[in-house]
Amino acid sequence: MAKVRPKAKKPTLDMTPVVDLAFLLVTFFMLTTNFRPEEPVVVDIPSSVADIKLPEVDIMTITISREGKVFFNVDNKFTRSSLLQKMGEKYKVNFTPQQVETFSNLTTFGVPMNVMPGFLDASKEERKEMTLGIPTDSLNNQLYDWIVNTRLSNPKVRIAIKGDGQAAYPVVKRVVSTLQDQNVNRFNLITSLEQEF
Amino acid sequence: MAEIQDSGGGDHGKKGKVRSKKASTHVDMTAMVDLAFLLLTFFLLTTTFNKPQTMEIIMPDKAEKVEDQSEVKESNALTLILGENNRIYWYAGLKDPKVEVTYFGPTKIRKLLVEKRDEVAARGGKNKLTVLIKADEKAKYKNFVDILDEMNINKIPTYAVVDITPQELEMIAKAQTAPASGN
Numbered sequence: 001m002a003k004v005r006p007k008a009k010k011p012t013l014d015m016t017p018v019v020d021l022a023f024l025l026v027t028f029f030m031l032t033t034n035f036r037p038e039e040p041v042v043v044d045i046p047s048s049v050a051d052i053k054l055p056e057v058d059i060m061t062i063t064i065s066r067e068g069k070v071f072f073n074v075d076n077k078f079t080r081s082s083l084l085q086k087m088g089e090k091y092k093v094n095f096t097p098q099q100v101e102t103f104s105n106l107t108t109f110g111v112p113m114n115v116m117p118g119f120l121d122a123s124k125e126e127r128k129e130m131t132l133g134i135p136t137d138s139l140n141n142q143l144y145d146w147i148v149n150t151r152l153s154n155p156k157v158r159i160a161i162k163g164d165g166q167a168a169y170p171v172v173k174r175v176v177s178t179l180q181d182q183n184v185n186r187f188n189l190i191t192s193l194e195q196e197f
Numbered sequence: 198m199a200e201i202q203d204s205g206g207g208d209h210g211k212k213g214k215v216r217s218k219k220a221s222t223h224v225d226m227t228a229m230v231d232l233a234f235l236l237l238t239f240f241l242l243t244t245t246f247n248k249p250q251t252m253e254i255i256m257p258d259k260a261e262k263v264e265d266q267s268e269v270k271e272s273n274a275l276t277l278i279l280g281e282n283n284r285i286y287w288y289a290g291l292k293d294p295k296v297e298v299t300y301f302g303p304t305k306i307r308k309l310l311v312e313k314r315d316e317v318a319a320r321g322g323k324n325k326l327t328v329l330i331k332a333d334e335k336a337k338y339k340n341f342v343d344i345l346d347e348m349n350i351n352k353i354p355t356y357a358v359v360d361i362t363p364q365e366l367e368m369i370a371k372a373q374t375a376p377a378s379g380n
Contacts (some may be wrong), residue, residue, distance in 0.1 A: 015226030022233030029240030046339040048346040050252035160251060165339035169332045172341060180256055188251035191342055
């Protein structure tokens, strides 16, 4: 009748496989991750059913914020440094090697050319506040030159427009016609996947 | 290094050496698991999983000369004008002044597009619906993306984004004053 109880063992668990598994996953994520690039403005992109993936390299992104300010970004350090030098020649702004280096490590920016040296000398925190947008009006269309010189620096570059859903259409139209002015009729609109359907 | 120590220790003789009690080789892995999962969580949260989706759009050439522009058969044309508050003003044909208002949604604009598409296709031959998309100043970028999306969803064969004309601005101004649910 009496049950024979085994001697109570100390409950130990061998954690080694767990560690193995966890580090395997850590390694996987470390190698596959690319950090979310910092952006000067929050853009709420509209959704669509389009499911073409954006290529990861050779991409130029024109960001349109909710207020209608235009920002610009292009990947690849080499493209960026040659782009800044070309822009400097065009707008008669001289950049120090230090400023070129800073620029090639940045991501999205949106300042007119006359503010650019100050923007590059500013600290990271100050830079976040400098969101004037790139001029796109017909008298002083700096976006046009940014696009032209990017395409000269990297002929393979593809163009993506990342606009906020609430941005006014005239701004979008101006950006699109800036592209069309240089015979770019093929570009991508960045959208998120449609949620409800 | 270990060998040198070994030979040095050998001189004294093994018997005299006091061996400490063999300690357990078991290492508590829990802290390591904690660390590993902390890192895992960090990378999980900072990673960007989904690459952004894009919608490819091909705009018509900015044709300067009139003869370079392609003709649209009037009966096949449908003009959509994006207005404020997600309104879509539309009229069929090219010179028909009768502007109607519709909105985004499966029962509204989509129904209209499907109807028109099938209506034109039913005429046979090379007839296919051509949608002209225009946008008013007050339209939002979202409307523009949505209408292009509708074109893809409804498989509209040809569509073009064109500039709005002054006549059309007048037309939609009139349609605005008229009650939206008039008919």
